[in-house]
Amino acid sequence: MFVTHARKLLIALLALTAIAVAGCGSQAISVPKTDKHAYRGAQLFAERCGGCHTISAAGTQGSKPNNEINTRDRTNGPNFDQRHEDHKSVLTAIRQGGFSGAVMPGNIVVGEDADDVAKFLDKYSGKSTD
Numbered sequence: 001m002f003v004t005h006a007r008k009l010l011i012a013l014l015a016l017t018a019i020a021v022a023g024c025g026s027q028a029i030s031v032p033k034t035d036k037h038a039y040r041g042a043q044l045f046a047e048r049c050g051g052c053h054t055i056s057a058a059g060t061q062g063s064k065p066n067n068e069i070n071t072r073d074r075t076n077g078p079n080f081d082q083r084h085e086d087h088k089s090v091l092t093a094i095r096q097g098g099f100s101g102a103v104m105p106g107n108i109v110v111g112e113d114a115d116d117v118a119k120f121l122d123k124y125s126g127k128s129t130d
């Protein structure tokens with residue numbers, strides 16, 4: 001794998017953040033276990049993407065609320081309750097590291113894992129009505 005040391009460290013930190021967030025009473029994954037690929041995708045999302053992106057179906061709150069946007073936190077990724085992402089754009093974003101390639105680390109998940117995350121987002125993102 002061509003993962004640099006710094007990137008490994010970043011991923012480890014994000015994983016810790018995700019655990020810390022999960023520890024303080026946030027919601028669990030609400031995808032039914034029978035929806036195998038999407039459920040696995042939600043688990044991976046909570047583990048690897050939740051530090052920067054919000055989506056309630058995976059119980060993550062990584063996107064900052066609007067009133068904190070002024071802090072210009074660079075790891076503030078789009079909120080996927082509000083924005084729908086289809087399968088293809090998720091795979092593109094994972095490969096490139098977001099659409100800009102500037103902030104989001106690329107290839108955090110690969111292969112079938114990436115595909116499961118894409119299936120999860122395609123089905124469960126963009127559900128919020130506000």
Ligand code: HEC
Pocket residue numbers: 014045048049050051052053074075076077078083085089090093094097098099100101102103104105108109117
């Ligand atoms: C270090 C924080 C970070 C992590 C971890 C992260 N993202 Fe992102 N992501 C961002 C930021 C910031 C943007 C918006 C800027 C950009 O597109 O470069 C973004 C953009 C995106 C977009 C494009 C959204 C749009 O419509 O513009 C998708 C899709 C996405 N991320 C999915 C994922 C998935 C799936 C994972 C986990 C495998 C993940 N992200 C992990 C920070 C992160």
